[in-house]
Each structure stands twice: as C-alpha cells, then as structure tokens.
Amino acid sequence: MTTPVTVTVTGAAGQIGYALLFRIASGQLLGPDTPVRLRLLEITPAVQAAEGVALELEDCAFPLLAGTDITDDVAAAFDGTNVALLVGARPRTAGMERGDLLEANGGIFGPQGKAINDGAADDVRVLVVGNPANTNAYIAKSHAPDVPADRFTAMTRLDHNRALSQLATKTGAAVSDIARLAIWGNHSATQYPDLTHATIAGRPALEVVSDDAWVADDFIPTVAKRGAAIIAARGASSAASAANAAIDHVHTWTHGTPEGDWTSAGVVSDGSYGVPEGLISSFPVTSSGGAWQIVQGLEVDAFSRERIDASVAELVEERDAVASLGLV
Numbered sequence: 109m110t111t112p113v114t115v116t117v118t119g120a121a122g123q124i125g126y127a128l129l130f131r132i133a134s135g136q137l138l139g140p141d142t143p144v145r146l147r148l149l150e151i152t153p154a155v156q157a158a159e160g161v162a163l164e165l166e167d168c169a170f171p172l173l174a175g176t177d178i179t180d181d182v183a184a185a186f187d188g189t190n191v192a193l194l195v196g197a198r199p200r201t202a203g204m205e206r207g208d209l210l211e212a213n214g215g216i217f218g219p220q221g222k223a224i225n226d227g228a229a230d231d232v233r234v235l236v237v238g239n240p241a242n243t244n245a246y247i248a249k250s251h252a253p254d255v256p257a258d259r260f261t262a263m264t265r266l267d268h269n270r271a272l273s274q275l276a277t278k279t280g281a282a283v284s285d286i287a288r289l290a291i292w293g294n295h296s297a298t299q300y301p302d303l304t305h306a307t308i309a310g311r312p313a314l315e316v317v318s319d320d321a322w323v324a325d326d327f328i329p330t331v332a333k334r335g336a337a338i339i340a341a342r343g344a345s346s347a348a349s350a351a352n353a354a355i356d357h358v359h360t361w362t363h364g365t366p367e368g369d370w371t372s373a374g375v376v377s378d379g380s381y382g383v384p385e386g387l388i389s390s391f392p393v394t395s396s397g398g399a400w401q402i403v404q405g406l407e408v409d410a411f412s413r414e415r416i417d418a419s420v421a422e423l424v425e426e427r428d429a430v431a432s433l434g435l436v
C-alpha cells in the first residue's frame with residue numbers, strides 16, 4: 109500500500125472541521141488512490157470534542173483512512189505533515205478592535221508557521237482558511253523561512269465558487285460552462301470578483317450578461333458580502349461550503365487545473381499586476397506540477413484596476429499593522 113499522506117487540520121472540532129474531515133478521509137481531498145493519516149490540532153478545552161469526531165471517523169470505516177491522531181501540541185501537529193489546513197482562528201468578538209484581532213491571530217499563526225518550518229515534510233503545502241485568511245497566511249509564511257514561500261496559500265476558492273453560482277443563476281448557464289472567472293485581492297468585502305475575462309460556453313460572459321449595472325451593483329457586492337449573508341441567515345458562518353472550497357483548493361493544487369481554464373487562490377505575489385511582492389493576494393491562477401502559477405498578461409481595464417487596487421490597499425494595511433505589532 110502507498111505510504112499515507114499526513115494531513116493536519118487545525119480547529120478540527122469546529123464547524124468547518126466537522127464538514128471537512130469526513131470528506132478528506134473518504135478520499136475527496138487527494139483522490140481515491142491516496143491513503144491519509146489525519147492529525148487534528150485543537151486547543152486543550154476542545155480536545156475532547158475532537159476525540160468525539162475521531163470516534164465518528166472510525167465508525168465510517170473509510171478504507172483510505174490510515175489513522176487519526178489528536179493533539180493540542182503545535183509541534184506534534186505538524187511533525188512530518190504533507191498538507192496543513194489551518195482552519196482554527198480567533199474570531200472577532202464584540203468590542204474587539206482590528207489590531208486586537210490581528211494580535212490574537214498572530215499568536216496562533218506565528219507559532220504554527222514556525223512548527224511547519226521546523227517539522228513539516230519537505231513537500232508541505234499549507235492552506236489557511238481561518239480569518240483574516242490572507243494575513244494569517246502572511247504571518248505563518250513569515251515564520252517559516254526554510255519553507256518555499258509559495259507553499260503558503262489562503263482560501264478564496266469559496267468566493268470563486270460563489271461567483272460561479274451567481275453567474276450561472278443570472279444567465280441560466282451550467283456552472284461547468286463557465287471559465288476564466290477570477291477573484292482578486294483579499295478574502296474580505298473589498299475582494300474583486302472579475303468577469304472581464306470570463307466566458308460562458310466560449311462566449312464573453314459580459315456579452316451574455318449584457319447588464320453592466322447588474323455586474324457592479326448586484327454581482328460584485330453579492331459575492332463579496334456572501335459570508336455576512338450566510339451568517340445573517342444561518343446564525344453561523346459558512347461551514348459546509350467553506351469545507352467544500354478547501355477540498356477544491358487542495359485537489360486543484362495537487363491535480364491541476366483543466367486546460368484553458370483557471371481558478372482563484374490567495375498566493376504569494378511576485379509583483380504581478382502591481383500587487384506588492386510578498387503579499388498573499390488572490391489572483392487568477394493555474395496549477396500544474398503541484399504548484400500554482402499566476403495567470404500572466406491579462407488586460408486590466410480601469411474598472412478592474414480601481415477595485416484590485418482597493419483590495420490590495422487593505423492587504424497592505426493589514427501587513428503594515430502586523431509588522432508594527434511585531435507579529436512578523
């Protein structure tokens with residue numbers, strides 16, 4: 109049997125963890141031929157709940173699940189890990205300023221980045237889901253100087269999938285007919301869901317939509333504020349759709365994008381499209397050979413430029429804030 113791939117999930121007892129772990133163990137993350145060993149990291153008070161989830165994993169008798177370890181020790185969680193899904197984060201609570209939120213998360217993602225640096229497998233790939241995802245990924249990356257920077261990514265695939273569905277609903281097209289849609293910038297309300305290069309069954313999406321007001325006043329804000337809409341409706345933030353997007357992100361990273369299409373991911377900027385080098389920003393990306401490539405050479409019109417710049421400015425502010433707090 110192939111050696112199992114070690115997948116570490118932080119915040120494993122949380123609601124995304126509950127929607128994610130069973131799908132990983134069933135083979136949906138890495139494919140039907142790859143056995144996995146799960147490593148669950150939780151804070152001490154939630155270890156017992158994580159143990160309960162592990163009992164349920166056992167009860168599924170997944171043929172691909174080689175075992176589940178549970179720990180509250182950061183170094184043990186990332187020792188030899190191949191795929192790290194950093195889901196657990198400190199949520200913003202009433203009265204918390206942004207600086208407090210960044211500081212609390214710096215206390216989580218700094219040590220996790222260091223543990224990945226010191227103990228993870230050479231091929232480690234990291235996806236940060238916990239918010240503020242881009243900046244948490246930036247913090248983790250900053251504490252892992254020995255790991256290639258491009259192994260640290262942040263999740264904007266949920267935004268990408270939300271945008272696909274909104275466009276499909278508006279036009280009556282099948283999701284599978286849509287290509288080349290892109291999310292730029294931060295996983296926040298400033299993100300820019302971009303239809304200017306998108307196609308529907310080969311035709312320019314903007315021509316099919318033929319409604320500029322819908323794009324600016326409906327599509328973009330609906331996608332960018334969808335997280336808040338889910339919280340308002342459900343009384344809790346997106347969990348199954350977030351877990352689904354995490355599965356999609358890692359599966360695409362390891363298996364590649366289809367010919368002629370791309371997806372969106374928060375990846376380390378190489379300076380493309382004027383995004384400062386080193387920031388973790390969402391871009392249109394392809395994947396091949398187990399690595400992301402930022403799609404090059406796209407024309408950026410004035411409408412797109414303004415929106416990309418606004419979201420990137422927010423990322424720069426977050427980067428400067430964590431630097432001034434001494435978190436990187």
Ligand SMILES: NC(=O)C1=CN([C@@H]2O[C@H](COP(=O)(O)OP(=O)(O)OC[C@H]3O[C@@H](n4cnc5c(N)ncnc54)[C@H](O)[C@@H]3O)[C@@H](O)[C@H]2O)C=CC1
Nearest residue numbers: 119121122123124150151154196197237238239263266350
């Ligand atoms: N990037 C994206 O598209 C999305 C991101 N999110 C974010 O994902 C994160 C998790 O969401 P949920 O699962 O719904 O939250 P949750 O509150 O249900 O679970 C979070 C879990 O993380 C654990 N945790 C906290 N600190 C930890 C640490 N230092 N080490 C290990 N575990 C720790 C908690 O004990 C808890 O069990 C939140 O930050 C949320 O905002 C949610 C949806 C979409």
Ligand SMILES: O=C([O-])CC(=O)C(=O)O
Nearest residue numbers: 239334335336338345346
């Ligand atoms: O705001 C949140 O915690 C949830 C989130 O990121 C989203 O649903 O996009």
